[in-house]
Amino acid sequence: MVAAAGNRAASAGNPPAAEVSEAPVRLVVVRADPSILHVDLDAFFAAVEQRDKPSLRGKPVVVGGIGLRGVVSTASYEARRYGVRSAMSTAEARSRCPHAAYLGTRFEVYRETSQAVMAQMRALSPLVEPLSLDEAFVDLAAAGLHDLTVEDVHAIGMDLKEAIREASGGLTASVGAGTSKLIAKIASDLDKPDGIVVVPAGTEAEFLAPMQVTVIPGVGPATAQRLGLIGVRTVAELQQLSEEELVRQVGVAHGSSLHRLAVAADARAVVSDRETKSISVEDTFETDLIDRSLLAAISDRMAHRVAERLQKAQLSGRTVTVKTRMHDFTTHTRSSTLAGPTDDSRVIARVARRLLEDSDVSGGIRLLGVGVSSLADWIQDDLFTESEDVPIDLAVLPERPRERLTGYYPGQDVVHAQHGAGWVWGSGRGRVTVRFETATTPAGPVRTFAVDDPELTRLERVVAEEDSSSTGTA
DNA sequence: TCTGGGGTCCTAGGACCC
């Protein structure tokens, strides 16, 4: 499993231990009893608001962005009767249901409630996979429960629903159960709200057959349209298609997975503790912004928030990405990968600013985002603990062979090595660490600077000049 | 009354190395 490789192994400079390559799976073994539960809290954000404000109970409540460009996160069932849906613009929701209560989100409260609910699932089984604040898979087999009948699972599910109600202050959940994640997930949606559906083992393919292809998670509007063009609208029709044909239509990965899911051949394991792959912050503006200095200042603040979240999670990352969305909703990203991971807001901010400068902003942008990916769960502690006070002879720099400067980007932090060749730097906690290399000393001394150390700036300038002169004469 | 914010995964092309 890729997920088992871990952040450390996935990081540059730490090649993963040899992984056992998996043979192509022909036979998909699906468990023999419906021991996977999918639990989905009903209209979660709206239900929390109704719980905390009794005056809202029984009334239409819409939670989400309440500004000019807001969208609905969750509508209470009372509001859904007026056609209000998730992802709908708040403006449209207001026109459909003017008398609803429109509330901004209170994520801290939702997080707290979610944790109380997840704790009830963990009390039932050690193997719980949260998908979001309001959804999770629970693996009953991991709790030592085997040979479960439909009645057994139904009783377990009802008990869990009751436990969730008590732990959350009255929230209802819908539960689906089946022999796979796919079936459990689809089943939980069939009897909302406050329902429970257990799909007996062995009936999965016929259970799916009459449904629209869009019930399969991963089949969105684009895939549905492609399939529609070749006359496939139901899962039954999908089941008739060869894998080759599916792959032709929707690509290798999607096609082969769809081919299996159509017949409920889904052996995906329930996985707790999934690793974070990226952390980002973005904001849609009330009106489009065009002023570069204002955008740069906003970018700085976003970089700061991303860094705070990285630090809190004890993560650092190598790739900084800036996202811009134009007035016509076209979206662009610019990214840059550093030689070493960082959680330093100043480093992220500088890279983000440079990427923003490379972005076209002339028509005004409605959204700006800053993110960090290629995450590692370590911050090159080895670099920070090495000798701190080795004297550095800057005069040696011009003698450096050209190829050692590969990957240096002016304006970015110090020198920037690609794939570990050349200079190495790391940054974090307000410091930048440089490993000096010369023609005669391939692994030279290491020195750590404060980010605002003037000598670091001088060093940066020297290298930049050298870089541009070598480039100019090359 | 157009279209949030946080993510994940996949694809495709180019650079680079062997």
Add this chain to the structure above:
DNA sequence: TCTGGGGTCCTAGGACCC
């Protein structure tokens, strides 16, 4: 000398999910 094929990394974009 010419041709070339993998593999990995990086970048950009898109589909999808809650």
